Amino acid sequence: MMMEASRSQFTLLPKHRSPIETMKNSTSRAKLKSALVIGLQLAEKGVDGLPIPGVKGCIGGILKIIEQEELREANVETFNGLVTIIQGFREVTVERLSRERNIPEDLKSDVERLAKKLRDIPGRYEERVGQPSRMKRLKDFVSASDHAKALNGLGEDLKNAVQEFQTSLLMNIQLMEQRREDDRLIDKLPVERKAFYNAHHERPIEVCEPDTRVSLLADVAEWAEGTGPNHPGILWLNGRAGVGKSTVAKTLANRFDEAKILGGSFMFSKPNGVTDGSKVFMTLSSQLAHHLPEFRDHLVAAIREKENAIGAEISQQFKYLLAAPLYKLQSPPLTVMILDALDECTSETLTPVLTAIVENITRFPFLRIVVTSRPENSIRAVFQRFADHIREVDISNIPTSEDISKYLRRRLREVCTRLMGETEQNHAWPVNKDLASLVHMANNLFIFAATVVRFVGDEWAAEPQCRLDTILHGHNADDQDHPLSSLDFMYQEILRHALPRGAASVFARFQAVVGTIVLSQYPLSVNKLADLLAPNYSAADIKHALKFLHSVLIVPEDDNTEALQVYHKSFADFMTDPKRCTLTEAYLPLSIHHTRLCLRYFELAESIFGTLSTGDLSVDLDAASDMLDNWVYHLFALEEQAKTSGDKMDEAILALSDRVQALSVLIAENKNQSNRLTSAKGFSFVVQLITGVGIISGMS
Structure with missing residues (x-):
């Protein structure tokens, strides 16, 4: 059926009405020649513009012959036929190919063969007319029968070359249509594009500095290329917070991609909202389909056969969408996949993802997973x-002092040049003694070094050496009993500068603003955060509260679309641990802040549904869903906090039961009365409410 459609749509030589039936006068003949020359010029321009290097200039020789020939009555029909051929060639071949974004390699080869034939046509024309002088041949061309035959032969050669190309074109068109259909199937996979190693983020993960982590990166490359029946297919790079695991992962992904052996990557990140493990295998399958054409074909077949595997349980996704297509590969090349920051995957999806991988890795000896x-x-x-x-x-145990020294030397010099200008003295900054002290304090933690650079380079702060002295002279460099002691000191100093002794209102604002940024389920923009904290704090209040926290928090210039985020999870860990964060005004008690946010989100949900009941058609139902989703998230966090620390649920949370019931009734009434609140949407809201009630009841 598809072939029939293609034939009718792409007939190579459409039956155009002849521009002229007869050419009895010189004016009409001149118009015909002009039409042919213009047609050839347009065809030449179109062909030269195709994304196929081998076709450029293939029509030039034919165009040159036609421009030199004098059209007379004897060869009008030949010229007329050439017009039809060129018109069809332009419309069917050139214009059709110009609209293709991805021309298959087979079709490119066919077009290049056609181009070669078009280049050969002028040579055969020369052979037909013999070798008399060019000027004489041009002068006598249309009155000589052998020249008329030669021109007619040129037309036949052109027609045959184009018609011969028609078959392969039709076949390739069918293949392209099939490929589009396959692409539509693969596009059904709910891919988490934010998890790609090269995805755009407001805080992109950096790659390793030049000449750093040399031994580790070489060791991983050697492991990836290793073979043998007992060669481990999984490499687990673990380490405490701040040692640079994600930086190493991105560097590896970048290098494996350049080497064309990266099959896919999934970089978990709570700040970027990538925590759902249920999309891991569908995302990896989609990436692998672009990496291995054979895998793509098997994946398409798997989706057709088992389309309900999309969105199924994680084990079923792995079985049908990744393992089955991989197992069918005939001669699979070495393929590496990377899962970064797996500890930031939600607890309910982490174990199924990991179990599926480790239980099956030996089935695929060509596969390496980092x-x-x-x-x-x-x-x-x-x-x-x-x-x-x-x-x-x-990797916490791998010595990194030399690498951290290189990093600090380069980055601090950049800071000094940016803030103080380019001088010989600044180029030698920091002095070796200070640099050595910083490296010692870092204790193998790259996050300490990165935070030092941001703290010293804060444009709101004092000149760089003063900031550096604050770090060097305020901490006992020999106090390294705890591996995070220097990092904790660094965070403590940043908070002291951000929270000078002042009014209680300053501390309250800090707690509300920073507590929400650190503990929110998803990152919020300044304006979204202001909406959440209204009417107590505005966007201006928020930016003022964060003025001296730019070394630990990302504060974007765009208040509306870009999100506030912590630079590193270790800062959130520090802020919520009373044993580490000893600055009372800065410490964020988990139960207090989760309770505050839980109540606020439920209050906003009530407000939205209350507006809906008045018949207001401007109500944002997606916003209502987000409010309930965040409400449940903070309820879960409170439940977990109660289990681990023994904290009791706040009475205000326990008292929500009656309000939840009232809201459920309100939703049910609107489901029956409003066209906007469909049964499916209303059901999802009720499920969220039931989930919340279950948590509250369990904690009562």
Whole structure:
């Protein structure tokens, strides 16, 4: 059916009405020649513009012959036929190919062969007319029968070359249509594009500085290329917060991509809203389909056969959308996949994802999977069951003093040049003694070094050396009992500068603003945060509260679209740990802030549904869903906090039960009365409310 459609749509030589039926006078003949020359010129321009280097200039020789010939009555029909051929060639071949974004390689080869034939036509024309002088041949051309035959032969050659191309064109058109249909199937996969290693983010992960992590990166490359029946297919790079795991992961992804062996990447990140493990295998399958054409074909077949695997349980996704197509590969090349920051994956999806990988890795000896994470017990428990398949590297134990020294030297010089100008003295800054002290304080933590650079380079702050002295002279460099002691000191100093002794209102604003940024489920823009904290704090209040926190928080210039985020999860860990954050005004008690946010989100949901009941058609139902989603998130956090610390649920939360019931009734009434609140949407709201009630009841 598709072929029939293609034939009718792409007939190579359409039956155009002849521009002229007879050419009895010189004016009409001149018009015909002009039409042919213009047609050839347009065809030449179109062909030269195709994304196929080998076709450029293929019509030039034919155009040159036609421009030199004098059209007379004897060869009008030949010229007339050439007009038809060129018109069809332009419309069917050139214009059709010009609209294609991705021309298959087979079709490119066919077009290049056609171009070669078009280049050969002028040579055969020369052979037909013999070798008398060119000027004589041009002068006598149309009155000589052998010249008329030669011109007619040129037309036949052109017609045959184009018609011969028609078959392959029709076949390739069919293949392109099939490819588009396949693309539509693959596009059904709910891919998490923010998880790609090269995705755009407001705070992109950096790659390793030049000449750093040399040994580690070389070791990973050697592991990836290793072979043998007992070669571990999984590499687990783990380490404590701040040692640079994600930087290493991105560097590896970049290098493997350049080497054309990267099959896919999934970079978890709570600040970027990438925590859902249910999209891991669909995202990796989509990326792998672009990397391996054979895998793509098998994936399309799998989706056609088992379309309900999309969105199914994680184990089923792995089985049908990744494992099955991989298993069918005939001669698969070495392929590397990277999962970064796996510890930031939601707890309910982490174990199924990891289990599916480790249980099946030995089936695919060509596959290498790099996993980076903190050494969490939940991850270690799965890996220990399959220890023979996994190589573990604790990068916290890899000496990095030299690498951190290189990083600090380069970045601090950049800061000094930016703030103080380019001078010989600034080029030698910081002095070696200060640099050595910073490296010692870093204690293998790259996040400490990165925070120092941002703290010293803060444009709102004092000159760089004063900031550096604050770090160097305020902390006992020999106090390294705890691996995070220097980092904790660094964070503490930043907070002291941001929270000078002042009014209680300043501390309250800090708690509300920073507490919400640190503990929110998803990052918020300044204006979204202002809406959440209204009427107590405005966007201006928020930016003022964050004025001296730019070294630990991302504060974008755009208040509307870009999100406020912590630079590194270690800062959130510090702020919520009373044993580490000893600055009372800065410490963020988890139960207090989750309670505050839980109540606020429910209040906003009530307000939205209350407006809906009045018949207001401007109500944002998606916003209502977001409010309930965040309400449930903070309820879960309170439940978890109660389990781990023994904190009791706040009475205000327990008292929500009656309000939840009232809101459920309101939703039910609107479901029956409003065209906007469909049954499906209303049902999803009720599910969120039931989930919340279940948590509250369990904690009562």
